[in-house]
Amino acid sequence: MTILITAGPTREAIDPVRFLTNRSSGKMGYAIADAAAEAGHRVILISGPTQIDVPHRVDYIPVESTQEMFEAVQHWIKKADVAIFAAAVADYRPAAVPDQKIKKTGDTMTLELVRNPDILGSARKEFGFHGALIGFAAETENLEDNARGKLQRKGCDLVIANDVARQDIGFDSNDNEILLVYPEHTEPLEKHSKEHLGQIILEKSMALAPHD
Ligand code: PMT
Numbered sequence: 551m552t553i554l555i556t557a558g559p560t561r562e563a564i565d566p567v568r569f570l571t572n573r574s575s576g577k578m579g580y581a582i583a584d585a586a587a588e589a590g591h592r593v594i595l596i597s598g599p600t601q602i603d604v605p606h607r608v609d610y611i612p613v614e615s616t617q618e619m620f621e622a623v624q625h626w627i628k629k630a631d632v633a634i635f636a637a638a639v640a641d642y643r644p645a646a647v648p649d650q651k652i653k654k655t656g657d658t659m660t661l662e663l664v665r666n667p668d669i670l671g672s673a674r675k676e677f678g679f680h681g682a683l684i685g686f687a688a689e690t691e692n693l694e695d696n697a698r699g700k701l702q703r704k705g706c707d708l709v710i711a712n713d714v715a716r717q718d719i720g721f722d723s724n725d726n727e728i729l730l731v732y733p734e735h736t737e738p739l740e741k742h743s744k745e746h747l748g749q750i751i752l753e754k755s756m757a758l759a760p761h762d
Pocket residue numbers: 556558573574575576577578579616635636637638639640641666667668669670671684685686687688689700712714720721722723726
């Protein structure tokens with residue numbers, strides 16, 4: 551099987567020396583990529599900037615911005631049986647990016663932001679993807695309800711819900727504790743290392759893959 555995985559943060563340029571980003575380390579997405587490569591699948595890992603070594607035997611596609619990740623996913627998803635979107639993607643980007651570094655002027659500064667494309671939300675209708683579609687949800691409240699809303703709106707078969715209000719799990723920690731939110735039910739998974747959960751997420755995702 552061919553498995554496409556997005557991982558890590560995106561970066562949205564403000565000017566040539568500054569950017570907007572988030573706290574994703576890439577650990578969760580890379581753990582899934584590792585598990586998938588170990589299991590002998592072809593892995594296409596589309597990743598924002600991280601400090602992690604690229605797992606062996608994966609096709610690695612580095613990107614920076616949401617637009618770059620969008621274009622890479624649009625290209626590579628045609629080859630995938632399963633697509634897992636673990637990246638923490640910036641929903642907005644600066645409306646204009648000057649060629650030169652922005653200089654200090656007044657005491658306050660206003661940055662105008664515009665919406666980025668929703669990559670996961672484009673998979674079904676815009677990219678025509680018919681394989682197993684697994685999204686993530688990073689939430690600080692109403693974890694299950696918010697994840698279920700994303701499952702329905704984005705056409706997913708499964709959404710992995712992450713509580714990112716806690717310091718011991720979620721962004722940049724070595725452990726995670728998640729809810730597997732399916733269309734008809736929810737399955738909680740206890741706190742474990744991201745490596746261990748990566749293997750379980752892979753198995754659950756493969757079970758949703760279409761069979762010939
Ligand atoms: O990288 P780590 O430090 O390990 O931390 C990542 C994590 C453990 C928190 C990870 O598991 C996680 O939750 N990643 C997704 C974070 C996120 O951005 O979720 P969201 O609720 O904002 O987005 C919902 C889904 O839509 C995600 O699958 C996201 O990849 C996707 N999305 C969001 C916005 C957008 N413009 N395009 C997208 O494809």
